[in-house]
Amino acid sequence: MISAGEIKNEAVVEKRQEPYVYYVRNEPIMPAALTVFTIFNKHGRAVLLARGNGIPGAVAIANILVEKMLNRVAKIEHILLDSENEYGKRMISTIEISIVKI
Numbered sequence: 001m002i003s004a005g006e007i008k009n010e011a012v013v014e015k016r017q018e019p020y021v022y023y024v025r026n027e028p029i030m031p032a033a034l035t036v037f038t039i040f041n042k043h044g045r046a047v048l049l050a051r052g053n054g055i056p057g058a059v060a061i062a063n064i065l066v067e068k069m070l071n072r073v074a075k076i077e078h079i080l081l082d083s084e085n086e087y088g089k090r091m092i093s094t095i096e097i098s099i100v101k102i
Helices: 004-010 029-043 052-069
Strands: 021-023 045-051 074-085 091-101
Touching (some): 029 052, 052 091
Parallel strands (some): 021 045
Antiparallel strands (some): 074 091
């Protein structure tokens, strides 16, 4: 039988290494939106990733970009909602929002 401690030690949390991925944290929305705007202009796409309390910020950033800054230039390709169970603790929701050029 495998204990939770063994699983915790062996588990590896992978972060995506693509240059167009932005991890939304608990920070002001407009500076983050400008950072994602720069990423979008450089790579032609942007992916917003957020967990827990960062999800409303990710949705706000995506709306600011698609509705205001990049009107008629970009669209939301897909939104992926999921949840993670942290080793028997509570469930944490996650979101991935992909923005691409039209």
